[in-house]
Amino acid sequence: MQSGKIDAGTRGAVTGGTQMGALEVLLTDVLVNAGLDPSHIKARTALELPGYYRPEKKWDLLVVVDDRLLLAVEFKSQVGPSFGNNFNNRTEEAIGNAEDIWTAYREGRFGKHPAPLLGYFFLLEDCSEVHAPVRNVEPYFEVDPVFKHTSYAKRYQILLERLVLERKYTAACLTLATDSKPTTVTHPTKGLSFRQFAAAAEAHARAFGESEQ
Numbered sequence: 210m211q212s213g214k215i216d217a218g219t220r221g222a223v224t225g226g227t228q229m230g231a232l233e234v235l236l237t238d239v240l241v242n243a244g245l246d247p248s249h250i251k252a253r254t255a256l257e258l259p260g261y262y263r264p265e266k267k268w269d270l271l272v273v274v275d276d277r278l279l280l281a282v283e284f285k286s287q288v289g290p291s292f293g294n295n296f297n298n299r300t301e302e303a304i305g306n307a308e309d310i311w312t313a314y315r316e317g318r319f320g321k322h323p324a325p326l327l328g329y330f331f332l333l334e335d336c337s338e339v340h341a342p343v344r345n346v347e348p349y350f351e352v353d354p355v356f357k358h359t360s361y362a363k364r365y366q367i368l369l370e371r372l373v374l375e376r377k378y379t380a381a382c383l384t385l386a387t388d389s390k391p392t393t394v395t396h397p398t399k400g401l402s403f404r405q406f407a408a409a410a411e412a413h414a415r416a417f418g419e420s421e422q
Contacts, residue, residue, distance in 0.1 A: 229284050234269055238323055239407045243414035249274050261312035278319040279417055282328035289338050293359045300368055303329055307377035326413040329378045335385035366397045382406035
């Protein structure tokens, strides 16, 4: 069985890089084990997809079979110290990208076939700053009570849970990792774990394979 072959043999380049690259390889292994042809899985090159509000956007991992988009995943990460500014930027980016691709799908940019799996993976540095409560600025109106006295780690958890709840993304994963050796990796909730994320991708891939038989 072939395993982890990204874009015809670039596995070494990926695994020699960051943790994000290793996660791309791990997700690729899951998809290959689910029966997908490795040549259909793109994680290094040919990652552009058309949008609705812009001509194109580069994703981090795609599965394209013939003229069908099966899966598109965004991998994002954040380390300190500017967690506040980056949280708002990541939030706007995640919502905007989802809106753009789903509208493009509605307009037929990816052909007429079942909807793809849209995934969002976020890797957050696990440090004291992300677990400390953050003050809200409310000069006119109160923020949603769910955000009261929350840390940046909790805010990212709420963001990803709501992105899935509102069907902006099919699946999402929030991973916290320490900047130490060995690295400690945790997930705040089972619903946002890599195991759940990978299970959703695997089920989607297997369903596609069964529909082709």
